[in-house]
Amino acid sequence: MAIRELKVCLLGDTGVGKSSIVCRFVQDHFDHNISPTIGASFLTKTVPSGHELHKFLIWDTAGQERFHSLAPMYYRGSAAAVIVYDITKLDSFQTLKKWVKELKEHGPEDIVVAIAGNKNDLGDIREVPMKEAKEFAESIEAIFIETSARNAVNVEELFQKISKQIPPLENPEVESNDSFKLTRQPSSTARRCC
Amino acid sequence: MAAEDLPSEFDVVILGTGLAESVVAAACSRVGQRVLHLDRRSYYAANWASFTFNGLLTWIQEQNESQTEEVRDWSSLLEEGEELLHLSDTDSASITNLQVFCYTNEEDEEEEAESADPLNTTEEEKPEEFSHDVFIRSDFQTVTFLNQSQAAQTPGEEPEAARPHPSAAQSQSEPTRKKLSYAQLVKEGRRFNIDLVSKLLFSRGSLVDLLIKSNVSRYAEFKNVTRILTYRHGNMEQVPCSRADVFASRQLLVVEKRKLMRFLNSCMEETEEQQAYNGRPYLDFLRDQQLGDNLQHFLLHSIAMVTEDTPTEEGLASTRHFLRCLGRYGNTPFLFPVYGLGEIPQCFCRMCAVFGGTYCLRHSVHCLIVDRDTNRCRAVIDSRGQRISCSHFVVEDGCVGSDRKKMATRAVLITDASVLPGESDQQVSMVTVPPAAAGGPTVKMVELCSSTMTCVPGTYLVHLTCQSTGSAHQDLSPVVTMMFRTTESEEPGNEHGRPFVLWCFYFNMADGSAVEVEGHQLPCNVYVCSGPDGSLGHEHAVKQAEFIFHKILPDEDFCPPAPNPEDIIYDGDEGAAGQEENQGEQEIYLQNHTEHNAEEEEMTPKTTKEKDKNQSRPQTHRNTRSMQH
Numbered sequence A: 001m002a003i004r005e006l007k008v009c010l011l012g013d014t015g016v017g018k019s020s021i022v023c024r025f026v027q028d029h030f031d032h033n034i035s036p037t038i039g040a041s042f043l044t045k046t047v048p049s050g051h052e053l054h055k056f057l058i059w060d061t062a063g064q065e066r067f068h069s070l071a072p073m074y075y076r077g078s079a080a081a082v083i084v085y086d087i088t089k090l091d092s093f094q095t096l097k098k099w100v101k102e103l104k105e106h107g108p109e110d111i112v113v114a115i116a117g118n119k120n121d122l123g124d125i126r127e128v129p130m131k132e133a134k135e136f137a138e139s140i141e142a143i144f145i146e147t148s149a150r151n152a153v154n155v156e157e158l159f160q161k162i163s164k165q166i167p168p169l170e171n172p173e174v175e176s177n178d179s180f181k182l183t184r185q186p187s188s189t190a191r192r193c194c
Numbered sequence B: 001m002a003a004e005d006l007p008s009e010f011d012v013v014i015l016g017t018g019l020a021e022s023v024v025a026a027a028c029s030r031v032g033q034r035v036l037h038l039d040r041r042s043y044y045a046a047n048w049a050s051f052t053f054n055g056l057l058t059w060i061q062e063q064n065e066s067q068t069e070e071v072r073d074w075s076s077l078l079e080e081g082e083e084l085l086h087l088s089d090t091d092s093a094s095i096t097n098l099q100v101f102c103y104t105n106e107e108d109e110e111e112e113a114e115s116a117d118p119l120n121t122t123e124e125e126k127p128e129e130f131s132h133d134v135f136i137r138s139d140f141q142t143v144t145f146l147n148q149s150q151a152a153q154t155p156g157e158e159p160e161a162a163r164p165h166p167s168a169a170q171s172q173s174e175p176t177r178k179k180l181s182y183a184q185l186v187k188e189g190r191r192f193n194i195d196l197v198s199k200l201l202f203s204r205g206s207l208v209d210l211l212i213k214s215n216v217s218r219y220a221e222f223k224n225v226t227r228i229l230t231y232r233h234g235n236m237e238q239v240p241c242s243r244a245d246v247f248a249s250r251q252l253l254v255v256e257k258r259k260l261m262r263f264l265n266s267c268m269e270e271t272e273e274q275q276a277y278n279g280r281p282y283l284d285f286l287r288d289q290q291l292g293d294n295l296q297h298f299l300l301h302s303i304a305m306v307t308e309d310t311p312t313e314e315g316l317a318s319t320r321h322f323l324r325c326l327g328r329y330g331n332t333p334f335l336f337p338v339y340g341l342g343e344i345p346q347c348f349c350r351m352c353a354v355f356g357g358t359y360c361l362r363h364s365v366h367c368l369i370v371d372r373d374t375n376r377c378r379a380v381i382d383s384r385g386q387r388i389s390c391s392h393f394v395v396e397d398g399c400v401g402s403d404r405k406k407m408a409t410r411a412v413l414i415t416d417a418s419v420l421p422g423e424s425d426q427q428v429s430m431v432t433v434p435p436a437a438a439g440g441p442t443v444k445m446v447e448l449c450s451s452t453m454t455c456v457p458g459t460y461l462v463h464l465t466c467q468s469t470g471s472a473h474q475d476l477s478p479v480v481t482m483m484f485r486t487t488e489s490e491e492p493g494n495e496h497g498r499p500f501v502l503w504c505f506y507f508n509m510a511d512g513s514a515v516e517v518e519g520h521q522l523p524c525n526v527y528v529c530s531g532p533d534g535s536l537g538h539e540h541a542v543k544q545a546e547f548i549f550h551k552i553l554p555d556e557d558f559c560p561p562a563p564n565p566e567d568i569i570y571d572g573d574e575g576a577a578g579q580e581e582n583q584g585e586q587e588i589y590l591q592n593h594t595e596h597n598a599e600e601e602e603m604t605p606k607t608t609k610e611k612d613k614n615q616s617r618p619q620t621h622r623n624t625r626s627m628q629h
């Protein structure tokens, strides 16, 4: 099966559980004291999707969202973005619009957007009604799901939904994009010099 | 902005997000220093930044606004034996002589059937046909005007419909090609990434080495510069670089081909013959090789990229560097980052953040608190009046009132065709334009195509750079009118082949290599980073960053490789999540995998404490895997 690398970036206010969702998805682990500042370069997890394997390269904010200082490079080339809010914090839902706008400004045009209402294990102190969030997501044609990184609820499902929305690969030869990453070894196809 | 305060204690506080500052930030954070990285601007990369078209218009406007600095008294924050050292808040002197010219129509011309753009169909009157007004926008008012038309755009509108057809480029040699209007440039503005500096990466230069060594390279993608051109006798010519190029060249005679091959092979080693020319101009040496005018021109201007009076040893060193860089990634020695050079500082900033660095834009430092006895900076006072203690302070040169001795001249053009149309319309070209008159500056030009993600399909982004002798417009407009067409161009019969300039702007920028950094009466733990220098490569900034890093941390490794994502093993207690955090911090251990398959992401618990050792081991084979092509 062909492996397709898909960059997914996480957005949302500090403390809503972005890093926890990644950690749950990639390592099936939850930790209350997850360090707010130490995000990953990106973590990876591969899931089957139809006739393909989707290898998610999941980029966490590395804390740069805390003082509203995410760099445009963070969004480059993302196939999908997950905007997370905390269902127990109305503020974090109200800033969703700001994140959507930010994504429209800096993100790729055809990006798949998912909205995740996290910490749904804390239903008794909920401040954001599910209906309202769902309607907002529909209005911007985004995937919507409520998750709990703590209790491993809907985290897999979130990424499955994203996988399904990713358009199948067109003929890769058609779009010959010859950009590359720098590596220690020179590319073997490079021509020899004089 | 959220009213959250910054922590009040760091090891290193860095003000300014230019390349050198960002590399220092990444390097310090990587070895465990607590880094606070600030920039008073709302964007990353300072004078190394790249902007969308609309972002650039805003930036231009900001350059014309004079900022007023309020002076406040911070002495209440001082402790015994301390005094204040004020920093300058503005950096007005680094950009001067900014002039903007728009040569395309303000609004769209009559739409053809292919474009079903709803915005255009609602337009009431169409502008007069081919009314190529020249909008000279060199002052504040006209810039304001620019922004009104920008505001007229419906926010959030998808620019999809008006996207120029990729096939538009095919017809580019026909004089009837349709020009993008100014309104379209604004509408497609977010698809531009316009750099303030114009540089390239030498494929074996210090920036490429650093990107690879540190693994910061995983955040960026690159394109090869696909060809080297030179402008001679009114013509654009391709400079043969590789053996294949030399043999395929139609401009070179067979004798010339042989001579060039012989010369290039022989100059790689130092010979006594060469040494005899030490101190004498490289041009003399080349002349005496009996290479002929053509080859001499290529070697001096396009390969060594030096001037007629550069000494031989320097010219040879540049020639060798060029040759060594060939063939590593492509056919020319140069690379260009996709989305523009402004990505590079951001990549280093991300590396810093990943290792715990704190980032805050739109935030500055007003003054330093200096210990009188030791002349060390103990703390800074930020723009909110908070005292933040630090052991080291790194600052961009604009904030310490440095002298600007030398300026670089820049022009950026959006054009509608390549300066040398070829089989492919997706070429990235490095062009050298030798001085028109003896002693004048050599102009370096980089032409970027849309696949570099710096401009929209159907357009090219052209960067011109030279050493300044007058204002940017004085220095470069003769070159622009010589190689391009504007509505000001005369001789309409003679200019079909030349690209048309849709929009351009000129400015001068302080040359960082000439900034006086030493000799300031600065505290001994304060380090100044200079802005972009005028040279083509990035050696200056990388060297400066490494120098500052070693002053701060003499015994630490500079940018050891960050672990690869697949190597990060979460030391989870299976089934008992959250059990082991009695230690206050949960731990992650790294492990080198030897097998790579789809299952490798299934993290297995591991308990060795060899964290540091594992981290710094390069994982060569893995990097190969990240090759996308």
Ligand SMILES: Cc1cc2nc3c(=O)[nH]c(=O)nc-3n(C[C@H](O)[C@H](O)[C@H](O)COP(=O)(O)OP(=O)(O)OC[C@H]3O[C@@H](n4cnc5c(N)ncnc54)[C@H](O)[C@@H]3O)c2cc1C
Pocket (backbone or CB within 6 Å): A018, A019, A020, A021, A022, A023, A024, A034, A035, A038, A039, A040, A041, A042, A043, A060, B030, B031, B032, B033, B354, B355, B356, B563, B568, B586, B587, B588, B589, B590, B611, B612, B615
């Ligand atoms: C959801 C998620 C959660 C993550 N959570 C964490 C996390 O909580 N912690 C984490 O490190 N990575 C975490 N990562 C991985 C990660 O973000 C980075 O890739 C990782 O921090 C780099 O690994 P490192 O341990 O080598 O970092 P280091 O550079 O080692 O830094 C980690 C911290 O440990 C300290 N440290 C480093 N070496 C030593 C030492 N020898 N002795 C004492 N202290 C030392 C550093 O000062 C720093 O504060 C997480 C990733 C994801 C996706």
Ligand SMILES: Nc1nc2c(ncn2[C@@H]2O[C@H](COP(=O)(O)OP(=O)(O)O)[C@@H](O)[C@H]2O)c(=O)[nH]1
Pocket (backbone or CB within 6 Å): A012, A013, A014, A015, A016, A017, A018, A019, A020, A021, A031, A032, A033, A034, A035, A036, A118, A119, A120, A121, A122, A147, A148, A149, A150, A151
């Ligand atoms: N109850 C509960 N707490 C969570 C959940 N997800 C994250 N948290 C907690 O919320 C806090 C912030 O999480 P973190 O992942 O660091 O948020 P980030 O700043 O968005 O990355 C941490 O204390 C987490 O333990 C969840 O699903 N349920």
Ligand SMILES: [Mg+2]
Pocket (backbone or CB within 6 Å): A018, A019, A020, A035, A036, A037, A039, A060, A061, A062, A063
């Ligand atoms: Mg986080």
